[in-house]
Amino acid sequence: MDRERKCQEATSNAWEKATDTQDRINRLEKVALKYPECMSPLADIAYSYLEIDDMDNAIKTYQKMIDLKDTFEFVWDNDLGKAYLFTNDIDNAIETLEAFNAHGYDYGNGLFIAFAYLKKGDRNKCEEQFDKWMSEDIEKSFDQYNYKEYIKALFNPAESEFIEKLWKKYYEKYSNMEPYKLYCELYKQHFGRSKIHDEEFDDEDIEIPAKLSRAKFEALKAEYLYLDRRTIFGDATEAEYDRWFELKDMLFADIVIG
Numbered sequence: 001m002d003r004e005r006k007c008q009e010a011t012s013n014a015w016e017k018a019t020d021t022q023d024r025i026n027r028l029e030k031v032a033l034k035y036p037e038c039m040s041p042l043a044d045i046a047y048s049y050l051e052i053d054d055m056d057n058a059i060k061t062y063q064k065m066i067d068l069k070d071t072f073e074f075v076w077d078n079d080l081g082k083a084y085l086f087t088n089d090i091d092n093a094i095e096t097l098e099a100f101n102a103h104g105y106d107y108g109n110g111l112f113i114a115f116a117y118l119k120k121g122d123r124n125k126c127e128e129q130f131d132k133w134m135s136e137d138i139e140k141s142f143d144q145y146n147y148k149e150y151i152k153a154l155f156n157p158a159e160s161e162f163i164e165k166l167w168k169k170y171y172e173k174y175s176n177m178e179p180y181k182l183y184c185e186l187y188k189q190h191f192g193r194s195k196i197h198d199e200e201f202d203d204e205d206i207e208i209p210a211k212l213s214r215a216k217f218e219a220l221k222a223e224y225l226y227l228d229r230r231t232i233f234g235d236a237t238e239a240e241y242d243r244w245f246e247l248k249d250m251l252f253a254d255i256v257i258g
Helices: 003-017 021-034 040-051 055-067 077-086 090-103 109-120 123-135 138-142 144-154 157-175 179-191 214-232 238-250
Strands: none
Touching: 003 021, 003 040, 021 040, 040 055, 040 077, 040 144, 055 077, 077 090, 077 109, 077 144, 090 109, 109 123, 109 144, 109 157, 123 138, 123 157, 138 157, 138 179, 144 157, 179 214, 214 238
């Protein structure tokens, strides 16, 4: 097993076995020392410091990533872009994050481009980039909580309020949408686009599920809600748990039903 793979496993173990965020940081620091040629442990350490509101150490870790970038076996431009952003090197942050966007994929990368433009003071460009990022995936409308550490660390109250308004526009649009219509939008997003030819669909054995009629959707929704109650109270059988998971995926229940 090569050192990169061993580093990935050690990093995963640090996340899984840590008893709290500080313990995770301690474990990740050991990984970083053992695999100095790997960039990812430092990125995880920086994020972990943000979780506990230790901005000083987060910035120090991001600066360390920048200082050591030429020594890493592989540089992840999405993480390097965040490092530039948090060390207030905004032009380099924008350049690096946009370069990554052109050839790589990171679910949140487009959002950090928007963040960088907001830090630069260009609210119009921030909104343009935010809208572009949001249009790629309806689920992002419900993801604001996942970025709260970044928003809190990067922005003053006025800037945070600006981000809040941008997000609220999409959240209200989709959270207030009639459930079957939202299901149809999500089905189209997942299965109706040319991106069906992405890697996840390269396997010929993968079957694309048929789109549900409204009547079928309502019937399965009722079944899902019944099973959901049984799982909450611990009354579900193994077969019912399996069916609950199946319906959860089929109905996009986390988004459509909540």
